[in-house]
Amino acid sequence: MSEPADAANGTSVASTGRGRPAGATRKGLETRLRIIRGAREALEEGGIEALTTRRIAASAGVKLATLHYYFDSKESLLIAVLEDLIAEMDAAYRQDVSLPSAPEDRVEALIRASWRYIQRTRGKQIAQTELTLYALRTKGSEWLAARQYNAYIDFYGHLVFEDDADEDLRRIGRAVARQMLIGIDGIILQSYALQDLSASNDDIEAHIIAMRGYLRRLLAERDRPR
Numbered sequence: 001m002s003e004p005a006d007a008a009n010g011t012s013v014a015s016t017g018r019g020r021p022a023g024a025t026r027k028g029l030e031t032r033l034r035i036i037r038g039a040r041e042a043l044e045e046g047g048i049e050a051l052t053t054r055r056i057a058a059s060a061g062v063k064l065a066t067l068h069y070y071f072d073s074k075e076s077l078l079i080a081v082l083e084d085l086i087a088e089m090d091a092a093y094r095q096d097v098s099l100p101s102a103p104e105d106r107v108e109a110l111i112r113a114s115w116r117y118i119q120r121t122r123g124k125q126i127a128q129t130e131l132t133l134y135a136l137r138t139k140g141s142e143w144l145a146a147r148q149y150n151a152y153i154d155f156y157g158h159l160v161f162e163d164d165a166d167e168d169l170r171r172i173g174r175a176v177a178r179q180m181l182i183g184i185d186g187i188i189l190q191s192y193a194l195q196d197l198s199a200s201n202d203d204i205e206a207h208i209i210a211m212r213g214y215l216r217r218l219l220a221e222r223d224r225p226r
Contacts, residue, residue: 032070034060036080043081044123048134075144078131082148085124086155092117093159103161103219104212107176110159111184111211115204118188125188153177160215172218179214183207 038060042050051074057067071077093113099106118125128148135145156177161169187207191200 028070031060031062031066032080033084035062035067035070035077036084038062039077039081040084040124040127043127043130047127047130075141078134078144079147082128082131082151085128086151089117090155099159099162101162104215106160106162107180107211107215108208110156111180111204111208114180114184115187118184118191122192126192129185129189149181152181156180168222172215172222175218176211176215180207180211183210 035056038056038058039051041059042052042055046055053064053067056077057064060067071080093110096116097109097113099109132145132148135141135143135148153174154177157170157173160173160176163169183203184207187200187203190203191197194200
């Protein structure tokens with residue numbers, strides 16, 4: 001995917017700057033989404049090794065030139081896949097639960113919603129782990145792993161508080177999000193490896209208690225006179 005080609009004449013879109021911006025039309029948006037979903041399907045079914053341009057194009061039902069037109073590198077496509085996964089996760093969480101107003105209760109509701117989503121999306125969870133490992137193992141792509149985790153942290157952090165316009169609340173939200181991810185990631189891998197749902201449910205309950213206490217401590221430190 002290193003040579004993005006204009007579908008009309010095979011020239012490099014990156015070098016010429018010509019051509020309609022990807023997704024500028026309804027058909028363009030639909031084509032772009034089909035490519036992203038094709039990449040997701042390949043990643044979830046066969047892992048990073050299956051994420052070839054030919055397989056993605058076949059899954060999306062597009063020509064290779066069309067795929068290169070919309071995505072000029074594997075990394076740019078993986079970013080789009082990541083954004084699509086997070087958007088889907090956001091929609092699923094919001095449909096699953098109405099978040100309470102109290103921050104501690106919101107954290108608990110978020111962890112429970114996350115765990116329900118994880119249990120029904122095993123392929124997606126493994127794919128996201130493989131995406132992280134690919135980025136860390138591929139020289140020059142380490143930034144993709146950082147972008148991936150910052151996206152997760154931002155996602156959870158923004159949901160911890162109804163209004164995070166306050167700089168301190170944003171900082172606290174991100175701190176809680178990091179700890180939430182540390183626990184959830186570990187529980188995911190342990191759950192899949194040991195296949196002991198009862199133990200994993202207990203781990204989630206322990207994680208909720210820990211996160212409620214952590215948030216309470218951070219808020220108390222914020223309100224402490226300086």
